[in-house]
Amino acid sequence: MATERTADVTWNGSLLEGGGTIDRVGSGAIGPLEVTWADRAEEETRGRTSPEELIAAAHAACFSMALSHGLAEAGTPPSELKTSATVSFVPGTGITKVVLRVSGDVPGLDDAGFREAAEGAKVNCPVSKALAGVPEIQLEVG
């Protein structure tokens, strides 16, 4: 069955001097969150999120679910997984790189088995598939 998720954004004014708000999402979990071009495209975030940070959050969450599922299917369910995703954005070029870093506590599984499961999750998670156009998706395990 198809799953739909919705988000609403308002923008006022110009790109450089104006600003936007992620007003609400279907679940109600996010918003309102302010977004501006400066906070997206400069090193300093000033506490504001950006499309790239939201993509990082989506990818880290999707990867973790896929990895948890894969480990459980293999008979070694994890007790804890920690994943971080870092998205690189070059204004004018686009999203150039995602780095996934994962560590976990998986009873009964060695490092090689964990790495193999993580590689599988990286290839198969729906967000990885959707981001297949990113030039480089890198996985760091441990």
Next chain:
Amino acid sequence: MPRIVREAEIAWEGTVSRGAGTVRAVSSGAFALPTTIASRVGDPEGKTSPEELLAAAHASCFVTSLGSELARAGTPPERLDVRCVITMDEVGELGHRIVSSEIHAHGTAPGCDQAGFAQAAEAADAGCPFSALIKASATVTVEAHLDEGGDDGD
């Protein structure tokens, strides 16, 4: 232009079906949100999901592209409203895939007519970095119209 880096993390405890995770915005600190597989594929029950985060990313990415295109055309916007709906579905043997992202955009831009707004929306879709990426697995559709008379949001 410099390379901009944004980071988020998630800690997941327990199995995928009964466990739960908390996803945090590391770079900005703007959010820390619970998520579960049940709320991802079923009723959200107030919890976010990867697809909802992508919807927020695409809407906020597209809105800046649309604003830029309108400004480039000499009709900068006063206000833009963008809704994004991301759909995940099971696609035969491929399993779950993000299959579509629908953008609905409307707003006010003094001096711009419906045709100009539609043209700017098309150019925004072509230029938005997220639109370009997600086309690897999903169909992106854009529906855009200028609000008639005034700056009323909806």
